[in-house]
Amino acid sequence: MSGVVAAGAHQTGESVIFWVLAVASVAAALGMILVRKVVYSALLLAVVMLSLAVFYAVNEAPFLAFVQVIVYTGAVLMLFLFVVMVVGVSSTESMVETIRGQRVAAAVAGIAFVALLILGFGHATLPATTGLKDANAAGGNVLGLARLIFTKYVFAFEVTSALLITAALGAMVLAHRERITPKPTQRQLSEARIRSDRVSPLPPPGTYARHNAVDMPALLPDGTVSELSVSPVIARRRGGTHEDLHGELPEVAAKHEATTLRAVVERQVEVDSKVEEKEK
C-alpha cells in the first residue's frame, strides 16, 4: 500500500520537474532559432541541453546526465562558442528571405510534422513504465552500461573509436593551413629587428586627463600624433574612432587634450610668476 502511495507521489514530483523544464526547454529552443545573435542562440541551446540532462537524471540515467553536461554543454557547445568568436564576434545574420515564403512554409511544415508525430504517439499503446531498478540492480547504472558496451555492443564501440580518430584527423586536415614560407627563427627575428628602423619597443598609447583607453594615440614631442602607439588591430576594430569621442577623430581629440593641457600649464606658469613677483 505504501509502495503505491510512494509511486504516486513520485509521479507528481516528476510531473513538476517535467512541466517546468519542458516549458523552459521548448521556449529556449524556439528562442534559439529566432534570435539574431549567434552567441544568444548558443546560450539558449545550452539551456535546452541542461534541461535534457535533468530529464536524463529523472529517467534513471545518471551517467548519461553527466556525460550530457560534459560532452554537449562542456565540449561541443564550447567549441561552437569558440568558432563563433573566431568567425566574427558581432556576427548577426541578415534576416532577409532569399526564397519568398520559405519561412512560412517551413513553419507550416514543422507544425504539420509535430501534429503527425503527436497523433502517432496518441494512437500507439505504450506499455507501462518498467523502470530501470532491475537493470541497475547489479552494480548500478555505470556498471550496467559498461557491461553492455563491452559485450553486446562491442563492435559498435570499436567502430565509434575508429570514427573518432577519423574525425580528429579530418579536423586537423581541414583546419590545417599550409605554411608557404619557412618559419622565421628567433635569430632571424632579432636580426631583422636590429636592421629595422625601430629597435626599441613600440610607444604605449596616450594617457590624458579624460582618456586613457588603449585606442587613444600618444603625442610626440612636437605635438603630433604617434600612429605607432595604437595597435592597428584595435584601430581597425574601432573603425578609427574612440567611442568616447562622439565622432571626433582620435587625432583631433588628442590635439584638443594637448591644447587644454597646455592652457592649464600656461595658466599655472602665469600664477606662479605672479606669486614670485609678489614675493619680491
Next chain:
Amino acid sequence: MSATHVLANGLLAASHTDTCAGKPYGLGAFGCDPWWLVIGKALVIFVFLLLTVLMAVWAERRIIARMQLRPGPNRAGPFGLLQSLFDGMKGALKEDVVPRGVDKIVFFLAPVLAAAPALVSFSIIPFGGIVSIGGHKTPLQLTDLPVAVLLVLAMSSMGVYGFVLAGWSSMSPYSLLGGMRSSAQVISYEIAMGLSFVAVFLFAGSLSTSEIVNAQAHGSAFHFLGMTLHTPSWYVVLLLPSFVIYVFTMMGESGRIPFDLPEGEGELVAGYHTEYSSLKFLMFYLAEYINMATLSALCTTLFLGGYRAPWPITGVWSGANSGWWPVLWFLIKMWMFIFFFVWVRASLPRVRYDQLMKLGWKVLIPASLGWILFVSTVRALRNEKHDMRPVMLVVAALIVILLLVSVIWERVSGKAEAPDGTPEPEPDPMAGGFPVPPLDAPHYHGAGTARANNSAEATRA
C-alpha cells in the same frame, strides 16, 4: 515526495526504498539525512569555501612575500589575517563600472556563471567518515553519486562559460582574446584530466568519491621473504603517472600562473575580466580561488587517500580514522596542494600559448592514453590470475625507453632544422580572383630553387 527527491533518486539510480538500509559505508549511506542536516551541511560547505578563499588569498600573499623577502600584508588584524576580508569589503563597495557597448545581459550573467558551478563541486568532496550529529549517523559529505567525479568535471566545464561569455560580452579585444584562450585551454586540459581519472576508476572500481577513498584504505597484502607486507594504498604511489598528469592539468584548469594565459597581464591587461569591476570582479576572483580549493580537494580525494590519516599515524594510533579527526587530515592535505599552487606561482614564469597547447595535446593526452592502456592490461591480466611482476617490469622498462627515445628524437629533430637563409617570395593566395591552395608548398616537390619561377609562370598563365 518532492521534486528534489525524484532527482536524487534518479541520480543515485536507486529507488528510495533501498537507500539508508543498513549499509554503513558506500553509497547506501547517502540520501537519508533529515532536511535540517542537509541544509546545515550545505551551509557549512558554503561558509567553509568562503573562509578558504579568504585564508587562501591571505596565505598566498604572505607566502609569496616571504619567498620574495618582504613582509606581505601584516597590518589588518594579527599577522594581517583580516587583510583579504577588508579587501573583499572594499572591493564590493566600489563603484560598479559598466562600459558602454557591452552586451548587458550576458555581461551580468557571466560572473554568476563563473562562481555558481565552483560552489557546487564541493558537495561531493568527502571531509570525513561517519559521525554522529544530533543522534543521526551521517557521513561528513553533503552527497555522493555513483558518478560523483563526473560532477566535478561537469561543473568545471560549466564554469568556463562564465569566462568565455565575460570575454565576449565585454566587446573589447583583450577580453575576447582572454575568453578564447580560456575556452581552448580548458577544453584541451579537461581531456587529459578526464583521462588521468580513468586509472583511478579502474583501480577503485567506482566513480563515487566516498568509495574511492574507501578503496585507498588498505593495500593488498603480499608475502615477501617470509614477511607480510602491504602494498601502498594511496593512488599517488600506485598510479604515479596519473597523479603527475593530474597535477599538470590541475594547473591548466585553474588558469593559474604557469598557465594563466587567459588573464596574462603582460599581454592582455587582465584577459576576460578586463572590463569588470566591483562585486562582479570579486565573483571571478572568488571563482578562481574556489576552483583552486576544489582541484586540491579532488586531488586529495582521488590520489592522497582522501580524509584517511597517513600510514605512520595509523600505525601508531588506531583511532586516527574515526570520529572528527579525518577532517584534520583532509584539511592538511588540501592545504598542502594550495601551498603547492602558491609555490608554483612564486617560482615559474608564464609559458607561451603554443607551448601550453603542445604540452596538453602532444604530451599529456598521449601519455595518459598509453598509461591507461598499460593499467587496463595489468588489471585484465591480474583478473585472469597471471603473475604480474615480470610483465610489469618489462613493460615499464619499455615505456621508459620509448619516452626517452621520443624526447631525444624531438630534441634532435628540432635542432636539425637549420634556417635556410633568405625567405622565398610569398605566392599570391588570391591569384585569379579566387583563393587557391599554394601549389608550390615545399613538401610538394622538395625545396626547389625554381619555385619562384613556377609561381610566376602560373600567375602569367
Next chain:
Amino acid sequence: MTGHYLVLSAILFTIGGVGVLIRRNAIVIFMCVELMLNATNLAFVSFSRMHGTLDGQIIAFFVMVVAAAEVVVGLAIIMAIFRSRKSSSVDDANLLKY
C-alpha cells in the same frame, strides 16, 4: 510519463528541423542539427526506462559520440569556408552551383 517525454522530444526535434530550414548562418544551422540529435536522445532514454533495459541509454551514448565527431569535422569545415569566403552564411558557399 513516457508519452510526455516522447511528445517533448518530437517538439524539440521539429524546432531543430525548422531552424535548419529558416536560418542561413552555418553555425546556427549546425546548432539546430545538434538540437535534433539531443531530442532523439531524450526519446531513447525514456524508451530505455519504459522497457526496463539499458539498451536505449547505450544508443543515446553512441549518438553523443557520433555528434561529437560530427561537430569537430563540421566546425573545421565552417572555419575552412570562412577563411576563404570571409563569411559563415551558407548562401555564400555557392561556387559549385555555377
